[in-house]
Amino acid sequence: MSVAFPEDPLLAAKLAVPVQAPGLVRRERLLDRLTAGTAGPLTLITGAAGAGKTALAASWALSRPESAPLVWVTVEEDDTPAAFWAYVAEGLRRRGLPSGTGPGTPVPADAAARSQLVRLAAAFERLPDPLVMVVDGLDRVPGREVHDGLRFVTEHAGPALRLVLISREDPGLPLHRYRAEGRLQEIREADLAFTRHEAALLLGGEGPAPDDEVVDLLLGRTEGWAAGLRLCALAMIRTADPSGFARSFTASEQAVSDYLLTEVLAAQPAPARELLLRTGVLDLVHADLAAALTGRADAERTLQELVRCHAFVEPLAGTRWYRFHPLFAEVLRAHLRSLRPELEPRLHRRAARWYADGGRPAEAVDQAAAGGDWAFAAAQTVRHLMVAPLLAVPGATPSADTFADMPADLPGAAPALVAAACRLSHHDAAGCGTRLARAEHRLRDADPPPEPADQLTAVLLRLLSAPDGQGDAEARRAAALMAHLTPEERAGHPEIEPLRLYGHALARRRAGALRAARDGLEQAVAACSGDPTALLRHRSLGRLALADAAAGALARAQEHGTASLAVADRYGLPDAARSGAADLALAAVAVERGDLGTAAAHLDGCAPFPDTCRDADLATERLVLRSQLAVARGRWQDALDVLDEPAPPASPDAVARLAVAHASAALAHGDPGTALVVLAEVPEGPPACAVVLAEAHLAAGRPDQALRLVARAEDAEEATDADRVRLELLRAHQALLAGDEAAARDRLGQAVDRALPELLRRPFTEAGPWVRHLARDLNGHADAYVRLTGAPARSEALVVEQLSPREKEVLQQVARMMSTEEVAAELRLSVNTVKTHLRGIYRKLCVSRRRDAVERARELHIL
Template sequence: MTLPLTRLRTPRVDTPDVRGGQLPPYPGPEAAPYPGTEPPRRGPEPDAPPDPLLATKLAVPFPDPGLVRRRRLLDRLTRGTRGPLTVITGGAGTGKTALVASWVRSGGPAGPVVWLTLDEDDAPGAFWAYVLEGLRRQGLLTDDAVGTPACPDGVDRALLVRLAAALERLTRPLVLVLDDLDKLPGRDVYAGLRFVAEHAGPALRLVLVGREDPPLPLHRHRTEGSIHEIRERDLAFTRREAASLLRGTGPAPDQEVVELLHARTEGWAAGLRLCALAMAGAEDPAAFARSFTATEQAVAAYLLTEVLAAQPVPSRRLLLRTGILPRVHPDLAAFLTGQADAERILRGLARAHAFVEPVNGTRWYRFHPLFSEVLRAHLRSEQPELEPLMHRRAARWFADRGRTAEAVDQAAAGGDWRYASTLAVRHLMVGPLLAGPGAVPSAETFSHMPDDTPGTAAALVAAACRLAREDTAGCRARLARAERRMIRDAPRTGPAELLTAALLRLLCAPDHLAAEEAAHRVAGLMAHVPPEERVRHPEIEPLRLYGLAGALLRAGHLRRARAVLEETVRAGADDTTALLRHRSLGRLALAEAVQGDLTDATEHATASLEVADRHGILPEHRSAAAALALASVAVDRGEPHAAAVQLDRAELLPDSSSDPVLRAERAVLRAEADLALGHRQDALTALGEPAPAGAPGPAARLAVTRAAAALAHGDPDTAVAALERVTDGPPSCAVALARAHLAAGRPGLALPLIRDAEDAAETTTPDRVRLALLRSHHALLAGDEGTARDRLVEALDTARPERLVRPFTEAGPWVRHLAGGLDGRREACNWLDAAPPDRAGPAVVEALSPREREVLAKVARMMSTEEIAAELQLSVNTVKTHLRGIYRKLCVSRRRDAVERARELHIL
């Protein structure tokens, strides 16, 4: 007999899907629950006994009225239910129920749907009673076709046989959705479910939804290709879906907010929804998105209630003691908790999608970053003394297994600064700290170390951290303190301390002489380091060379600096030294550009940018040297607009302000570009940069450019005054001074300077072009036009290989006048006449590769990074690398600008 069902409240959906669109209204109890099915059978009159079955367990949940369907997943569900089994698993709040509910209500299934939401107390008899009642409500069974379980604790096998036989007779597909299947106690239900599924025929389509895989023979279904699986990683929101969700709760967020929240939640549906609701009520939504603490607070209650509190006591203990770590090994978990079954617990947590997942190919496990932060905050609140103790114990565990980087990181997190710094110095970890971003330990690792931490190692690490932040004075002060302690404790000072101190002394040397002495000392000490240790630290030799090259650049010894930088690039071929290679190539290119080797400069600047793109070096760690080198090439080739674009890019990078060589070069190139454009006052403003102390090379460059600006204003005396302040300057100073004297009508003072510069070993190609022009101009002023033309041809021939245009444009109109009378030698200046005029837009540094063109075409179609990766069958990181290359080559920094620029250049 069928009993009347009492309609209860609409059940809760476990998490929203995506905000936006409208769903059709619920058809009501009198209508067919699914299009194309018969109305449910009516029960007896209201005076019959109440039905013990709950109607809400058989009702399709109502999603949030503002949900938008995620088409990629809805289509997968439709495809999956063409076969016998679809399994959807994911942790709390990943949107499993909401996804299937929106699929059902939007007309996705190809036949009637029976929905059953399960609870912990659903015994086998109760489970099958609900299944049978759902089938009857859909008009698929008569009252006496199968029967009813006799008791809630079990079910007769004959009933399951009759049920399978009845389902086998169905002529159209039936979708049976079992939601929260993992809540079922025991395995009796699964045995019956397996029997019915295997004998019910092709019409039955099971959709199993839960936090972990059901104990069914899924491996057999995978082998047969008869299962469709949607996992937690598939349920994660894409950036585009996250943007849609966030738009549904308030003003449309900008791309930065979407990126931040998506990265922080890793696409977790409930996390995004909770953050969106909290952000909608925040005074400054953007500040909320940037704050990890605010994000953590928004989801804390949910995670503590739905995930942590739902675990048994042993699992909660393990989560609280190990969740403070970025990842955990079962042996480490056992060491921290004293639980011998730690591996079993971790495996169970991962299987239940409790925000713990295995690291592929290893025995390690990682925690969702938000969950880890919530666990850390909860532990600090409940047992504040336990967190530092766990970090310190973890440090010893890592150190005992030779994992020094992790040991240092954990010791620092536990506030054991002396142990952390001792490990870092003893294992030569200051080198990685200085050589590359993302190294462990990093300067950030020691950012909270007290300045008075005792010990030589602590002082050396403090000095290295100051140097990593470009604080040379702070490095020298702490290094001096460390060296005093090393002298006092000489018998106990080991080779690692001596080598670390020598390397730091080299990198903060005040002049090139001190740097050369320190570089020699580092090389000598490295000879005493065991070979296996040298292999583990490939960054020390390129760091030594890089430090020496930097000192030579500051001193203005460009030729020697170039030789050392070339050696640095060869020595830094290891992936761990990618940042050093990027910076060395950029500085090599800049030295080449200053010396007039523009082709080599362009090649090495491009290589520097490619290294940064290929290794994903973040903007805050990138060097401006390559962009400045390209700006220098553009200025010398008469393209001031292109130079200005490169200068704008360079100014966004931190070392264009912190490095004295780059800071001075930026001012020089900005002034030269302004002078080429006729903006003389802007050039003087750019040259307001004071000459850096202890850097004679950049000081001389600034003086030469100030003289050029003064001559452009017709003020040779000011030019002479600017240059005479430079003592022991390079030949370019003598060339500029000779030009100023000649402009002032003092050829007697100019000629000796010209002769000295012509004989100097350090004279560059631009200097030789200018010297020939000065000789030509002097002869012209003396009335000797034949000699003047001979010298002009010499200048043109010297400049032609590198297309050096600027010396001729800055020389004055007399050059064009004289060139007009070359007669038979007119072809000598054809290349100068054919030089392309500077364009108003930026030049393309390098042609786009075929793959970059493909990626750019997808960007133009407004596709997300994930969608591009899926369509081109690439990893997301590879797509990001291609995007960075596109931005660099098109001289832009955003997607929209890249598309517009590509259309201007007819690339799209």
């Protein structure tokens, strides 16, 4: 039998270099590697469907001079080995090259005879110049005969033959030997992945260049997969909102689903298709887990075969774990839901049990939640003490989002405990308390008695959420329950002890025990070590800074507040997890020292953090500071209006602070009557209440009542330095009113001495004009008085931290009057990244606007 080829279009297509698609991106880095590879005997291009293998080789082939010999053979599924070698011979003939066969040469139907391969190899050996032969689609040829023939020809053809093989899987050649001998150039799937620059060119096409955020989103979603990017680019042309398309995972999945279902899933044998559908519900799949989900003993072998044929399944090096391309996984899930919607939750639940049995509770919770098995998910969370990291570790699994869809009426204590923790993670102490009471009732009625983990979880939640400051007993109970934990459990949860100390300190602060709260927060900071406790360290330092500021220890407050912000920046804590406590503390320092611009900047800086508005104590602190700032600026009515704004239910101590702020604003407005009425509603407040009440009585013309209050406040152990400075000023004012100017000056001097170490300016600036009159002759205290009451120079403003190099670059562009979008384009950053850098700049320079940032930076010689 002989093979003859008529001049038909099918043959021409098989032997022609494929036509380049419109909008093809020339990828010079890969073209150069292909050129280098064809200087040797063998180049292998492998990758998944749509990875750009053929497009790359065709682009390279078409760029070669016409005189450079090249034969291209495209293989189809129904090509026999005999037909394949006949196509090779015909390709050589059409290029005018010796083929080792002539017209009418016998070619066996079932296999290429060894004699013909010998003649073909001899023909290649006689070539005067190098010849490149590209075989596209080698994986489509059934059996090993073509692979064996290529191996024979490669090893006997001499140096003139340069073979380029394009395949979805490794050919049956001794690649390990070729590598060792330096005879093989490989371009693999990872090499074919588009770079950011290449993706931008492809997505831009003939239209305007997409913005950086669109490129980054689609590049991350497709992981540089060429077909996925091209299909997304085509879909974007048809949408009026490219950015919305890029942000939507569903849109990009729809753009490529038909391709993946047809080219990848449908191309697999039935057992492999079933495995892909069942395991595609997972982000990662272990070989044993695949066997559990499919019931097949050959699951691992099937996964290995899927890896070998580049079916978007990737092994994790050194393990028996595998991952799917994220787009392929989403397509598999959507396809499974359309075919068998009842199967997906069952698979998740089965996976949850497999993870739990394997000692991986976090993954078990995720899978149980995905399968709607909320009771199992909650039980695992409580049993394995995962409520603590849910509250204290950003990005921990599980998170509050894991339980967002959990029904509220589930029986048992564990779901109620988890629901309480989720509310507390959103700073909803009241909601936490409601669910916690339900859990505690169920724990009391539990049979058998609850485990220590259940009790410890409940006690920690009570300690952290209790609004009444009854924390000592709960803290002791938590410590006793922690003694029952195994060494492994304690080592695995380093956040529990600092969380207990932090909660105890907050309870003490709510009870008004400021000194005990500061001691407890220092213990919490000391107990924090390593990455898992970074958020707790940030929060504890911020609360400690607030407590320092409340105690009048401004230098320590500034130190601890700055350290808190530094921890947040160093560990990249997200805004949703950060605390506003440190910014509030630094604002308090700035208010007390009269640096009003810095105070405003820090108050603006803490606004994006959830606890600033949701946590009752911090929300109260922010209202108080805004009111004090308004008073300092002479805006009395603004100060009163701020305090009328709604706030979460607060502790008695926080209520007292609001009353003091309200009374102070009224006194600044010349209204002692309102101040007396407001303070009458706080019969047992902190010493600051007595101080302001005394100021109100003195302003109302009742010096005797004022002095009785002064004497009582002076004996109070909890009186702060700021309180004692105000008490000295009260005695000075009373003495002046009584006509004893010498005694008044002496008291004013004592107030200056007490205020000077911490630069407590606000008591003097708010005391009234009588202080300026009295300060004309302070007998050696005049310089100190001027330092306290003079307006701080701009160069004295609080600079929290040096700007990073990237922040300096952003600030330089801002100084050129560029918009946020223009800065992003200039520095090749996303707009959101630029906004993050701007917030850091404002915070570090203690400003709230662009222009102020530029001015401050020039004053400090940063620009």
